[in-house]
Amino acid sequence: MPTTEVAVGRQAGDGRPPRRTGTTIDAVDQRLIDLLRANGRASYAELARQVGLSSPAVHERVGKLEAAGVITGYHAIVDPPAVGLDVTALVGVIESDSVDDAGVEQALRGMPGIEDCWRVAGTEDYVVKVRVTDIPALEATINALNRIRGVARTRTTVVLSTKWEGRHG
DSSP states (O other), X not given: OOXXXXXXXXXXXXXXXXXXXXXXXXXXXXXXXXXXXXXXXXXXXXXXHXXXXXXXXXXXXXXXXXXXXXXXXEEEEOOGGGGTOOEEEEEEEEEOSSOOHHHHHHHHHTOTTEXXXXXXXXXOSEEEEEEESSHHHHHHHHHHHHTSTTEEEEEEEEOSOOXXXXXXX
């Protein structure tokens, strides 16, 4: 049975910090966030029992956290090899000197196989997590990355095994 997690702290997909509407996170909200990160399928009744509030009060608090962009979504966590994604790589993307960041980001967002993208400090400008079926698919993805206008070069690290991923507490 797949598990789920809660994406917390960023707007879904756009990479910008969430819009805050004056939301103050108190100890109960933080506990709700922690519980939902551990089990995004928890019922309001189950959450209410664990934080000592009524189900309607928990429903209202979770709704406010969602509306404020603190909780950005719920999704299934899938075992990549179980769906044929046997190769994972971290690819550093180095931009050329005169580049439109928005164009590179848009191209990265549109590429299948790129699961995560981080803007980073250091040698690379971005690090992307790529999940593909096999090494030829990884090679094709790297070639496509290098063809993006504004990308000077890439540096790839192939993941040999995953010890843990997405740790939440």
